[in-house]
Amino acid sequence: MSHAEPTDVLPAKQARSRATRDALVRAGKKLCEIKDFDDLSVAEIALAAGCSVGSFYSRFADKDGFFRALVGEAAAHDPVPTPPASDPNQPIDDILAEVIAATLAAYRKRRGLIRATIRRSMVEPALWEPSRKRGQEHADRLVARLSLSSPDDPNLEHRVRFACQMLYGTLNNAVLIAPGPLQLDDENLEPELLRAFRRIIIDP
Template sequence: MRAGKKLCEIKDFDELSVAEIAAAAGCSVGSFYSRFTDKDGFFRALVGDAAERDKTATPPPPADPKQPIDDILAEVVAATLASYRKRRGLIRATIRRSMTEPALWEPSRKRGQEIANRLVARLAHTAPGDPHLERRVRFAFQMLYGTLNNAVLIAPGPLQLEDEALEGELLRAFRLMILTR
């Protein structure tokens, strides 16, 4: 699994062969097939493993009501961007494959919804009675994930996934979407 994840970061998954994956793992092709039915089964295992790791990768918004909102939003954006940077190849392959197999993206969708739910709950005390807070938070996440997905898939610019300025720009947009009424 580790070898497959590393290979996904240097080569498009669809271009990888089972022999390359096995060689990178230091095992035989036969050993690969004793663990996985085929390359697609291996891919699903990679996606499942990433979903499990995601449960702890993005910190939940802290429960401390005294923590500044800007700090909370910065933590969410920084952790999300770090996750995309770390697994851009796997994310790219998952997005592409989810066009024909939507269930592959479901763990990512659910994780994003969980994070948004926690942020809505955390911010609710800052804007009691604001009927649009939840929509703004969810749309901010849609913008964040959409921008990162686009950067992973086609890197349109002006900022690329590895650009240092990307985090600040994402945070600025994320913050404006959530805090501007």
């Protein structure tokens, strides 16, 4: 008597196809750490994934389709910079430092993808929607964490959301046009962001 194939097990051919697709997405994300997505070629992405250009086009209609897959993958799997509240006694300064460090690290790692997303969202606003939702979730979590220490502060939520707007606006600007005086990789950017973030939230 034969046993039925488990429904969550992909047939061999389909499993190989999914593995190739995942390899291409991983390669694209990795390349975007060092290069603008718009400057990447399909051949470069395929080479980094260890597959052929034909394999790329058998899984993605074109480079734009691949871009949307990267954006969706980042939205689904990249961690939100602000974790949920875990220690109600954690000092506020430590929480803010943790948020700034994690957010800046994420921007540095995904700069090429973020830059391309900002540019493309000018003509296709829906592309920025996953980033907007993640930023909102980030702010929601930070409000929840800081409310544990300041439950009676009626203006805390407003200050936190404005501080997050300042943070993301500054980083988006740094990624897109790098106006200075501090660039994205400048070691002084993190303490300056933290100083401004803290000033808005704690010392209004």
